[in-house]
Amino acid sequence: MNKLMLTNEAVARGAYEAGVKVVSSYPGTPSTEITEFVAKYPEVYSEWAPNEKVATEVAVGASIAGVRSMCCMKHVGVNVAADPLFTAAYTGVNGGMVLVVADDPAMHSSQNEQDSRFYARSAHVPMLEPADSAEAKEFTKKAFALSEEYDTPVMLRLTTRVAHSQSFVELEDRKEFAPKYFEKNISKYVMMPAMARKRHLVVEAREDKLAADVNNSEFNRVEWRSKKLGIVTAGAVYQYVKEATDASIFKVGIVYPLAIDAIRKFASEVDDLLIVEELEPFIENQLKAHGVKCHGKEIFGKQGEYSSASIREKLYGIKTPAPVAEVPARPPVMCAGCPHRGVFYVLHKLGITVSGDIGCYTLGAQAPLSAVDMCVCMGASIGMAHGFDKADSPLKRKMVAVIGDSTFIHSGITNVINAVYNKGTSTTIILDNSITGMTGHQDNPATGKTIKGEPTNKLDLEALLKAIGVDSVVVVDAYDLAAVEKAVKEETAREGVSVIIARRPCALLTKKYPPAFTVNSDKCRYCKACLRIGCPAIENIGGKVRINKELCVACGVCTQLCKFSAIEEGVK
Amino acid sequence: MTNILIVGVGGQGTLLASRVLGAIAAIEGKDCKLSEVHGMSQRGGSVVTHVRIGDNIAAPLVTPGEADFILAFEKLEALRWGYYLRKDGKLLVNDQEIMPMPVITGAMAYPDGIYAKLAEEGRDTVVVDGLKLAAEAGNTKAVNVVMIGALCAIEGVKYEVALEAVRRSVPAKLLAVNEKALVAGYKSVGK
Numbered sequence: 001m002n003k004l005m006l007t008n009e010a011v012a013r014g015a016y017e018a019g020v021k022v023v024s025s026y027p028g029t030p031s032t033e034i035t036e037f038v039a040k041y042p043e044v045y046s047e048w049a050p051n052e053k054v055a056t057e058v059a060v061g062a063s064i065a066g067v068r069s070m071c072c073m074k075h076v077g078v079n080v081a082a083d084p085l086f087t088a089a090y091t092g093v094n095g096g097m098v099l100v101v102a103d104d105p106a107m108h109s110s111q112n113e114q115d116s117r118f119y120a121r122s123a124h125v126p127m128l129e130p131a132d133s134a135e136a137k138e139f140t141k142k143a144f145a146l147s148e149e150y151d152t153p154v155m156l157r158l159t160t161r162v163a164h165s166q167s168f169v170e171l172e173d174r175k176e177f178a179p180k181y182f183e184k185n186i187s188k189y190v191m192m193p194a195m196a197r198k199r200h201l202v203v204e205a206r207e208d209k210l211a212a213d214v215n216n217s218e219f220n221r222v223e224w225r226s227k228k229l230g231i232v233t234a235g236a237v238y239q240y241v242k243e244a245t246d247a248s249i250f251k252v253g254i255v256y257p258l259a260i261d262a263i264r265k266f267a268s269e270v271d272d273l274l275i276v277e278e279l280e281p282f283i284e285n286q287l288k289a290h291g292v293k294c295h296g297k298e299i300f301g302k303q304g305e306y307s308s309a310s311i312r313e314k315l316y317g318i319k320t321p322a323p324v325a326e327v328p329a330r331p332p333v334m335c336a337g338c339p340h341r342g343v344f345y346v347l348h349k350l351g352i353t354v355s356g357d358i359g360c361y362t363l364g365a366q367a368p369l370s371a372v373d374m375c376v377c378m379g380a381s382i383g384m385a386h387g388f389d390k391a392d393s394p395l396k397r398k399m400v401a402v403i404g405d406s407t408f409i410h411s412g413i414t415n416v417i418n419a420v421y422n423k424g425t426s427t428t429i430i431l432d433n434s435i436t437g438m439t440g441h442q443d444n445p446a447t448g449k450t451i452k453g454e455p456t457n458k459l460d461l462e463a464l465l466k467a468i469g470v471d472s473v474v475v476v477d478a479y480d481l482a483a484v485e486k487a488v489k490e491e492t493a494r495e496g497v498s499v500i501i502a503r504r505p506c507a508l509l510t511k512k513y514p515p516a517f518t519v520n521s522d523k524c525r526y527c528k529a530c531l532r533i534g535c536p537a538i539e540n541i542g543g544k545v546r547i548n549k550e551l552c553v554a555c556g557v558c559t560q561l562c563k564f565s566a567i568e569e570g571v572k
Numbered sequence: 573m574t575n576i577l578i579v580g581v582g583g584q585g586t587l588l589a590s591r592v593l594g595a596i597a598a599i600e601g602k603d604c605k606l607s608e609v610h611g612m613s614q615r616g617g618s619v620v621t622h623v624r625i626g627d628n629i630a631a632p633l634v635t636p637g638e639a640d641f642i643l644a645f646e647k648l649e650a651l652r653w654g655y656y657l658r659k660d661g662k663l664l665v666n667d668q669e670i671m672p673m674p675v676i677t678g679a680m681a682y683p684d685g686i687y688a689k690l691a692e693e694g695r696d697t698v699v700v701d702g703l704k705l706a707a708e709a710g711n712t713k714a715v716n717v718v719m720i721g722a723l724c725a726i727e728g729v730k731y732e733v734a735l736e737a738v739r740r741s742v743p744a745k746l747l748a749v750n751e752k753a754l755v756a757g758y759k760s761v762g763k
Contacts, residue, residue, distance in 0.1 A: 033610075325693070531677065
């Protein structure tokens with residue numbers, strides 16, 4: 001049967017058909033849907049882990065226990081997972097283990113543009129890169145076999161354009177494997193210096209063998225067309241190259257180790273060799289280091305995504321139409337009714353410096369809220385605020401860290417422990433919207449539900465913070481501006497570590513809202529106070545303000561700003 | 573090869589619309605590639621979904637100047653993405669305005685006379701009152717299916733095929749509303 005499938009679904013399907021038993025992941029665009037689709041297969045155990053390190057460790061454990069396992073994450077998630085990954089490369093596997101990573105060239109939904117291919121090289125594990133849904137399913141299945149054949153974790157790399165594109169996939173049946181026994185073997189599974197030194201030799205020998213074997217690998221293929229130009233490429237870019245040029249193509253399916261000799265042979269049969277790869281010159285520099293004459297980055301650059309059009313323009317000077325109209329930008333915004341909006345309004349009003357974090361609430365940096373002053377990575381908000389405190393910054397008593405519930409659990413907790421242990425003074429606001437929001441509503445340990453929607457133990461944030469030794473824990477309704485303001489003033493004035501939990505579920509979790517609010521034009525003086533919260537439902541139309549009833553969810557935050565009581569509850 | 577661009581504001585249901593088109597391709601036995609946007613841009617940002625239907629499709633992205641159809645769920649987005657349309661292509665616009673943040677903050681004005689501008693740029697434009705038709709069908713969120721209906725009518729997709737594609741793409745409890753929206757979309761454009 002043929003099915004039109006998102007590549008992320010195809011990866012899930014491939015793992016399912018390969019008999020995967022355990023999948024553990026942390027959500028992250030553009031990788032999230034893989035694990036959501038895995039969760040639909042009753043034969044596979046799946047879970048949301050609190051972060052990518054935990055997810056990878058669960059997969060490593062399941063593999064050593066003897067079953068096929070997988071963990072999925074976005075590119076920056078591999079930074080978190082790098083610790084287990086690098087040493088799992090030493091222990092090798094028992095059941096096949098696959099780590100799926102989705103890079104985000106052009107940063108559609110990310111804070112940096114790092115290239116995860118370097119992780120495969122640093123960790124000395126093979127990496128496969130499919131170019132569409134069908135290949136993603138095929139490569140995922142083969143990744144498990146490759147993992148077992150070479151006794152190594154295998155990375156499967158996607159990029160946004162591959163992960164979030166759909167094409168037809170041929171479905172096959174699942175193959176069940178009997179679990180292998182775990183046999184005690186401390187020289188393989190206990191990585192301490194004496195054993196690890198021996199395993200390092202094994203890793204090197206394995207990598208040498210792989211580097212030789214990939215020259216005849218079924219993952220790579222040559223498509224002969226014009227021999228005037230030969231192009232080495234992989235992933236989504238392969239599709240653009242195929243469309244934009246008539247060059248012969250060396251299509252790389254296993255990007256690490258790179259098939260140097262096979263590419264050298266390909267190069268000898270074409271007049272000129274070009275490498276077309278997004279992000280870093282990963283393939284190009286390896287070829288150059290091996291004395292293969294080629295070029296690429298000086299034409300295409302390291303930033304953003306490519307397309308058939310951009311390749312045609314760079315190679316042949318063929319231009320495509322450009323935007324003609326000057327139109328206002330439409331950046332992403334916090335939704336109408338977003339519980340973060342009121343908190344940021346208060347912080348901006350009070351002139352508080354805000355150490356931000358990763359999630360929908362990073363959008364609080366934009367006008368008109370303009371509240372967030374810094375954002376680096378998951379969990380960093382609290383550590384950075386502690387850094388301001390210990391740097392004795394003049395801002396330190398007029399500063400808060402803001403972090404979402406899921407991000408706090410991901411890697412904020414250890415930062416609070418650090419601040420408490422080291423006698424810091426800082427205030428953290430946990431924006432608890434009871435869900436992992438930005439990635440599209442995944443459950444987490446604080447929601448009380450598993451990935452399959454089953455009830456489970458619910459993490460009690462207040463009890464956790466008290467157990468850590470936080471001096472003051474205050475809970476407020478995120479929609480209540482006066483309560484938020486009072487809490488921020490009191491807690492930032494306090495010596496010691498304090499946490500404000502601003503609680504209110506994500507507005508998109510509710511499907512039924514009260515009727516939209518309306519502006520009573522007799523009372524409205526057009527003072528524009530309500531526009532300061534940047535709600536997409538409040539429209540400024542030539543001398544008056546209007547509420548868009550298609551967007552308003554009647555959160556009531558704007559009514560707290562109107563001095564003339566002009567914003568009124570709607571009627572059914 | 574038919575290239576279609578679906579543009580709108582995050583939350584308007586461009587993903588579902590592209591999946592209905594994908595289902596139509598599947599029913600008609602054609603190859604298809606879709607490219608979607610998830611994550612941050614979905615939060616009220618400008619979103620674009622690429623749909624390519626035909627044989628031996630390589631790239632999942634439509635090239636500027638090569639779209640046979642643009643389905644715009646919002647007027648300003650029609651203006652923004654119009655350059656993707658080929659010379660003899662058709663632009664279907666839902667007659668709805670959603671203010672972007674720079675307009676709400678007063679930094680910029682929502683452009684006047686968008687249809688006149690589109691005409692100046694030579695875009696063959698069909699305006700559909702999608703919001704009104706969706707409301708009449710029972711749910712203003714069904715604008716996307718109204719627009720799909722209008723596109724199918726223009727492209728000559730059989731109604732039964734479009735309905736089956738909608739049935740495959742929406743939850744069963746929302747089928748009745750979406751069926752009405754599809755009919756309204758079909759009727760909204762002159763045959």
